[in-house]
Amino acid sequence: MKKVTTYLIALFGLGLMVSCGDSGPVDPVAAILVFPEKNAVCQEGKVINETKSEVVFRWNKADGADKYKITVVNLNTQGKSFKTVEATEYGMQIDRGVPYEWYITSISNSVDKPMDSEKWRFFNAGAGVESHPPFPATAVSPKPGNTLDAAGDKTIEWEASDVDDDIVSYDLLFDTVNPPVASAGNFTTTSAVVTTTASTQYYWRVIAKDAKNNTSMSEVFTFAIK
Numbered sequence: 454m455k456k457v458t459t460y461l462i463a464l465f466g467l468g469l470m471v472s473c474g475d476s477g478p479v480d481p482v483a484a485i486l487v488f489p490e491k492n493a494v495c496q497e498g499k500v501i502n503e504t505k506s507e508v509v510f511r512w513n514k515a516d517g518a519d520k521y522k523i524t525v526v527n528l529n530t531q532g533k534s535f536k537t538v539e540a541t542e543y544g545m546q547i548d549r550g551v552p553y554e555w556y557i558t559s560i561s562n563s564v565d566k567p568m569d570s571e572k573w574r575f576f577n578a579g580a581g582v583e584s585h586p587p588f589p590a591t592a593v594s595p596k597p598g599n600t601l602d603a604a605g606d607k608t609i610e611w612e613a614s615d616v617d618d619d620i621v622s623y624d625l626l627f628d629t630v631n632p633p634v635a636s637a638g639n640f641t642t643t644s645a646v647v648t649t650t651a652s653t654q655y656y657w658r659v660i661a662k663d664a665k666n667n668t669s670m671s672e673v674f675t676f677a678i679k
Contacts (some may be wrong), residue, residue: 478563481517484541486557489575492614494585496578498549506549508577511542512570518559522567528552528574528589531672550579552588552669576616586667587615590623590643590659595676604651604678610644611659611671619664631656632673649678 488511489495498506510523523543525534529551536543537560547553557570574588593610595601609627613620625645627637633656637647649655655678659671 478561479517480564480566481519481559481561481568482515483568484515484518484521484557484559484570485513486555486570486573487511487513489553489555489573489577491571491573491575492588492616494576494578494616498547498577499544500549501546503580504549505546506577507544507546509542509544510555512557514541515557515559515568517561517564518568519562520560522558522560524556524558526554528554528669547577549577552576552586574614584619584663584665584667585616587613587620587661587663587669589613589669590661590671592671592674593643597674598676600677600679601649602679604649604653606646607649608644608646609657612643613659613661613669615661615663617663617665620661621664622662624660624662625657626660627655627657629653629655631675633657651678653678 489508495508498508500506520537520539521541522535522537525545525547527548534545536545552574554572554574556572559568576585590611590613593612594608601607609625613623623640623643625637625640626633626635627647628635637645654675656673656675658673660668662668
């Protein structure tokens, strides 16, 4: 009886070891961005020359990630810079007096499921800059590339921000040619109603204007009507 009891205890213990053991690789989670801060002016860069400064991008360690890919987008040119690192910070030389967007992709060496972080925008400080243009607007609805089922009146929505918080109006360009040139009007809200027809591809962009007459132009967004 004693031998049987000992055998059962050993099996039970082994079962615990199996059930509590390593379940294998896990998917990486999204990194939490730290710096440069969202919708802020970055004043902490090391000045390289009149046009360049080095900014140290920082983020928190992400579970399941062995390395990180940093993507930095110049919002004036849409040019992108990339770097893959194992650390949770990286110094990159970027243009001064320019708005940027950045995000981190968490990457695992064992699981092929990279995970993107949020996308943050900031304005890299420049010499003598006292006011800043708005960040280029982003599309909310329709989602870029979508095809809508029915023609008629459609509501276009966008988002925009400004580190000075002084956006006063938006010009909407809405057209069937790319880039769009026809004006759909000037608005003080971030939405507008446009009229569409069937079997047509549409292109639109937004020009945001602030109280000091600084402007920014979004990229071109598109949607289609069946």
